[in-house]
Amino acid sequence: MTHRIAIIGGGTGGVVLANNLAERLAPEIDAGEVAVSLFNDGEDHIYKPVWLYVAFGQREPADGRRPLAELVDDRVDLRIERVDDIDTEEKTLSAGGGTVGYDSLVIATGSQMDTESIDGLDEGGYHFYGESASTELRDELLSFTEGHLVLSVIGNPHMCPVAPLEFVMMADDWFRSRGLREDIDITYTYPIMRTHGNEHIAEWARPRLAERDIAVETMFNAEAIDPSDGMLTSMEGTELDYDLLVTIPPHTGSDLITQAGLGETGWVDVDSHTLEATEFDDVYAIGDAAAIGVPKAGSAAHYQANVVAKRLTSTVRDQQPTATYDGKTLCFVETGMDEATYVSFDYNNDPSPGRPSRTLHWSKLAYNESYWLTARGLL
Template sequence: MTDHVVILGGGTGGTVLANDLADRLETELATDKVRVTLLNDDPDHVYKPVWLYVPFGQREPEDGRRPLADLVDDSVDVRIDRVTDIDTDTRQLRTRRGPAIEYDYLVLATGSTLAPAEISGLAEGGHDYYSESGAKTLREELLSFTGGELVLSVIGSPHMCPAAPLEFVFMADDWFRERGLRDDVEITYTYPIQRVHGNPHIAEWARPLMDDRDINVETFFNAEAVDPEAETITSMEGTELDYDLLVSIPPHRGVDLIEEADLGDNGWVDVDKHTLEADHADRVYAIGDAADTGVPKAGSVAHYQAGVLAQRLASEVRGRPATATYDGKTLCFIETGMDAASFVEFDYEQPPSPAPPSQKLHWSKLAYNESYWLTARGLL
């Protein structure tokens, strides 16, 4: 009998997992004891961290795309199709184009989607760098922006890459200073809770930097509506801000399939945060953004969770007890300007302690972004 592992989603988590399984289960794959299928609705793998640099003219969206087939080991069956239904009772997936797919183990690596329509006027009045099209449009806006109110509003939480909103305002501050425009640009950062970041240690580190750099801060600001004509954004708490350029972190959701399969709310899968097993179905797992573990929705998290799950799945396939567990490990570089960055590392037990910003860390971040393709291929 052949065990079939199906991975849904070809982002960082799904791709690293597929390649890790290809390596770890090389013998079982060669002897048909196991099959691994990776399903993705886009033939390309997309590396989203590139988008932060696009508005500042430093990277192109194409830099973050490579064909999935070039990244994934040949022993993995890569199928480009969209899953329309998950039946965890019969262990079947239905897809848009192909026949139903039966699985023995299902991994949901379905990531995040943006839901700007949840906030009235946001799609029309706001810009973002959390999508390829958004980053490109924002680049055009920023290049022609020579003065006025720039508002960065964090609306969605949880959202991808929790450091990126701080990075954007630090980079914008530096970018406008370098171009001699900073005195003409007012930068305001809004955040939904009473500090500037969800993690209190990162918030405590970032706030003085923001004050030093004349970045205005509005906390307890949960955007309720945007008026694109009046160029205002108002919050549930009753604050109204004028803007000339609004950059937002839109509300995030997982894919509808998750809720339809009763695996969790808002597209996030309820999981055991150590084993990554779904709470509401057997032989179903989730990694990366799709897994509701409480850790950031970040590429490093997806990468480490994929490594843990590969070990657990290999143990299952071999009929051994699965012992590997995820400890919440998260790594994150945080740009503090155009040529300096900090770095944090933390897990479920150990809080982050941001490193002093340096040019070395900035170059380390850029170097990692280049070498990411080795990570995707399971080599780093």
């Protein structure tokens, strides 16, 4: 009997997992004992970190796109199809108008934007959490020469929790280098009583925002946007006038997860160490789709994919899986246009951002270039 492993989602987690399995299980796949299928609802793999740089004219959306066919090992059955439903009792998926059986399922469906949950968000705010959104913001930033820029973190959890801090620090630097900063005020809003969900990153960020003259509004939960008046209102009753509003929009998980009854908000509850679904047999979730409280970051998706690859390898070899995820996350953090720091942490160790340097900025850019090799499992 062939053990059928189905992976839904050809983003960071799904591709790293598929390639890792193809390498580990090559003998079994070649012998027909294991089949690995990767389903994705589009032909391209998208590397989202590029969008931060698109907003400042440093990269093009195309720099973050590559055909999945070029990235995924030939041993993997790559299926460019949306999965429309999952039946965890029957162990089947609906995709491409047919039904496909699985023995082990991995959900790696990522996050999506929910721009309709806040009044006025679609019309009134820009963001950099999408290809076209980041190019629209780039055009707007280029013509923005004076006024009040507000960056409002509306949704939590959201992808790359440090990206809003990166954005305002890069914007500060970018406007300064163009001689515009004196005519532009910048305000950063965050929904809880500090500048970031992680208290150590928040402590690090607060003085850095102050020294750059970036105003901060904490406990600011955006409720409504009035684009005609340029007014952002919070549930706490604070009103902010803006000339350019950049948001981190609310996120949800994939519709597939809610529709298939695997998680009400589109995230799947999994054990934080084994990444196995708590309520469904033979189902894992990794990356953004997994509800385990670690940041929705590509690095976390990558580490989790490696763990699940080891666990599935043990399973198909009739061994007890022992690999576990320790919560590891690593993120470079841009602190301007040519300086960065990084944070590395896990379930037992807190982040401790170091002194920013040009070397770390270049390390982040170098990582972005080498990502394509990492995704293929070559680094």
